[in-house]
Amino acid sequence: MTSDYERQLPHGLSDLFFAEAAQRTALESGLAETFLRWGYTQVIPPTFEFYESIAAEAGTQLREELYRFFDRDGRTLALRADFTIPIARIVATKLYDQPMPLRFYYIGSVFRHEEPRAGRRREFTQAGIELIGARTPAADAEVIALALEALRTIGLREVRISIGQMAFFKALLADLGLAPEQVAQVKAAIERRATAQLESILRALPMADERRHALVQLAGWRHSERWREAAHALCINAQSHQVIDELTEVVERLRASVQADNVLSVDLTALRGMEYYTGVVFAGFVPGIGYDLVSGGRYDELIGHFGKACPAMGFAIGVERAMMALPAQNARLGPDVVAEACAHAECYEQIVAARRAGERVLVDVLGRSGGALRAYAQSLGARVLACRHKGKICEG
Template sequence: MTRDQLRLKIPAGVRDLLPGEALRKRSLENDFEKIFRVWGYQEVITPTFEYYDVLSVGRGAEEDAQLYKFIDRQGQILTLRPDMTTPIARLISSRMRDDRFPCRIFYMANGFSCEDPQAGRQREFYQSGIELVGDGSPFADAEVIAVAVEILKTSGLRNFKVSIGHVDILYGMIEKMGLPEAQKGRIKAEVSNKNYVGLQELLDEFNVPVEGKEKFMQVITTRGDRGIIEEALRLAGNDKTGAALKALSDVYDALEAYGITANVEIDLGVLRGLDYYTGVVFEGYSAYLGFPILGGGRYDNLMEQFGFKCPATGFALGMERLLLSLEKEGGEIGAVPEPDYLILYEPSKAAQAFKKARELRDKGKIVITQLSREDRDTEILGRAGNIVIF
């Protein structure tokens, strides 16, 4: 590809947003901001890049390989942010630890991940999300899930579910089967990807007895309402998994109080990819994509990595994934509004034209002022609405 050809291209995994697309994204973000604020959340903005030692916290080897890294002139390794949770954990630990807790934070930002691009998965992406910091109760978990459900409803998406689980359901069952810590990552990856064939092959490879394997698969693949928890308790039979199921039941009770369980299901196989999650986790799915449009959960140990032990939970919504789901559900990209008035003017009448435009704009009208030219005025007059000529 020649240099001239390259100048008209953009790299793989990034995209331009045309006026209609940008308008719809901004409109959704404005709606989400209103929701976040009425729930008591306040906005923060963090740097687009930070030190690698900050943004690599809580990330496994696979996630670390997806970071965009570069070196500054002082030899420090810097990284484009892959999400907002870790930057906010650093921000609160370093600059807000003396604030009143719990504190509620929201953000709207872009992130970066060096993965193979495909529909709904870009190397640069946009997120909207919240973090509720300083409250370890099940009501805090329920609050962030309730906010997630509300913004999905507000977006106009009709067919969606939020699946909730707990990371210790899996980890407790791995302990019960006596598997070494080194094997946990491989099992976690297969569960996260819902690759149940590969998961059974792994359990065979690890020589898990048939009864233990059957119970494990039955629990991990179970989804439904609270009624599935009692059966899972019987099958799991260990304290860690039992405590996780009890915590999940408590959160579900709180979600019932919010009146949103019609949009929620318990999925005992829900996991999040990052290692910093410690408790209840959740993912939001539309009926049109095979991957989540939002995800989050509890990460009570993350801020301790920055010297500030404090419980926290939150979620992030992927804007591209939401927009793709809305498109597949039949929602059209909003048309760019046409101007209410077009003012054509001669150079000698510029002051009068600009004064008139200001009067109309003060009334909330969309006004374009344009220097009059005979070679195009005929075309403009033929397709414009309200025209003022000076």
């Protein structure tokens, strides 16, 4: 008897074929080319590892989403839920004596037992980079600039980047001396932009009026150019001022290098990944899409858990989410040119030359020509390559 499961997929998985498969492959290729041009080399960690290796460094939520299973010796294994933790292990255990910084990129599937939603299944594709061994504003700016460049390269032209600073906010909360439940209340109020509730919570704490006012202002000034004003008012020592000064340098470097005056904004109350990140954090999105396409930040403590401590900064792009965002911006991933399947060497040379020039050339092997070939090219949003043989155009 045939089981129904033989014809079905587990909840949260999907098949890709035809246009979707081609689009994802094209996206992955475009991202890989961009990472390579910036000097990043590929790293390929295994699809599964010992559960302890992943779970010990994962945050609470990620740990709960791990797919676990047993090998034949009874040892607990887990499917890869992200790339950063395996790369941290590789660097700490195998590459600790290499010249720094190291630059890696990755593209591959990750697996999380979470509720499927728009652009995120239980198996999805991440593409990203890790810049390891540098703790400078220049390194932070490079990582964010590369994230922006990668999304632009695949056709997303209206990307917006929001930048935060986790070290600043962690220091602020530590200085307040809050109990864990109070930290949770403050964090929840800030994430909801509930300034009235935040004001009420802070009034119950031993906190100077000017600092309370500055924190409430900071929560309300999301993406405002006045963030420096409120941030410096909240600084508790010289180190806090330095953190804000370094963030200012990151923003200035980005605006100088990527012509991104209308693309960047600062949100010092972005608290996602608070237990994981240690410095600059950021996320990228496009208007009209209700989720981040890329997110990342500085995680200077992770690699040290596997061996020698080493600063690091990186990001991950959700490839399926990027695929969903592209139609909203009418980006093309099909061929640029359609050519007749001509047997003449001269025509073939023209096709090769067009491909080498960076154009995507599709050869019509069904033998269409003339109006039929033009109609076919038009249906693909492409133009016809007019191949010439002995001075004459081959396509009719």
